[in-house]
Amino acid sequence: MDRPVASGRTTYTVIGLVFALLLGGYFAYRTSGVILAFLLTILLSIILSAPVNYLARRGLPRTWGLLAVIVALALVLWLFGLALVPAVETQSRQLAEAFPTLLEEAFALANRLQSFFGLGTQIGLDPESLSGVGREVLTGSTVSTAAGVGLTAATVVSLAAVVFISTIYLVIRPEPWVNGFVSLFPAGWRQRTREVLQILYQTEQRWFLGQLAAMTFIAVFWAVSLSLIGVPFGLLLGLLSGLISFIPYVGALISVVLPVLLALISDPFSAVYVILAFIIIQQIEGNLLQPIVMSRAVDLHPAVVIFAILVMGTLFGLIGVFLAVPLVAALQVLVRELWVQKMDQMGTDPNPPAREPPKHNLPGPIDKVLKALRPSRRA
Secondary structure (H helix, E strand, O other), rough: HHHHHHHHHHHHHHHHHHHHHHHHHHHHHHHHHHHHHHHHHHHHHHHHHHHHHHHHOOOOOOOHHHHHHHHHHHHHHHHHHHHHHHHHHHHHHHHHHHHHHHHHHHHHHHHHHHHHOOOOOOOOOOOHHHHHHHHHHHHHHHHHHHHHOOHHHHHHHHHHHHHHHHHHHHHHHHHHHHHHOOOOOOHHHHHHHHHHHHHHHHHHHHHHHHHHHHHHHHHHHHHHHHHHHHOOOOOHHHHHHHOOOOOOOOHHHHHHHHHHHHHHHOOHHHHHHHHHHHHHHHHHHHHHHHHHHHHHOOOHHHHHHHHHHHHHHHHHHHHHHHHHHHHHHHHHHHHHHHHHHHHHHHHOOOOOOOOOOOOOOOOOOOOHHHHOOOOOOOO
16 A cells, blocks of 8 residues: 555656746746846846955945945946047948948859859849848847847836846845845755855856956957958957857857958958967967966866857847856856765765866966955855
């Protein structure tokens, strides 16, 4: 009699779990905008809390520290815009005016290559269809992120205001949030919970600092390289390459397509120099800059990153793509700290995998900065 009862309980448990998963998935689908706002609030609060923590350790109240950080960021953006926006605006206008001509030359180059390789099909260009595609891109890109999560313009504005206000309160008073979350766990687990939260905080900080350094490096050196090679719109293309480099692997491939096409149109031989410059920049950024700055705390497998980008981009649009890597890095920390370590303690692996040697022997120079930016023990 015990077996049928146990089997029935197992069946009911499985059915309950399935319904719970379906209900949770439906709830997440209906509240996707709220989930996106919550994830953005957490990430922005972690980023802004680092300099605020540093100023708090120097005796400045957190409210004044946050105000100083916001003013400093606004000043940096203003100076950046003052220095680069006029040139970027000029090059953007010139690129928009020259785009039809450049596209015609690109199609002509493609037709010459097809004729060279003996392919009979020729590519034609319809100006009316081109203008229609341009309007489709211009209007569609404006609302792509909002449409990706089913949000209206008013909802996007309201959620942005919620994110901004929540981030300010979370940075000014993080203790109630952290202590409230830790109190949900049994008393014996709370110290370990705080340790895991501290590791998550350091991981996200390292990701942000490394990503910021990589984007700056790529934008500067890509713009300088394209300008020296003689590719048109070098400054604009360099800035665009730096901005889209936050998309790992995919952003790098996208950033090289337009410079190569422009080089092929203007001077086909210069395309070789563009490809060489791209390879050198990617090698320096991937093998020197990222290992030193990011260390191995955010060393994610490329396949995992690409699938995370696809999933988050499908769910939340462009903002989801931006959140994909820090979210996967946080999940990796949780899996390692809460599951893998427990599994390692349950016996001994007779054939453990070989450990990969470190990519560099130098200690991360950003580690001292991270130590200074860590939150106080009270948080």
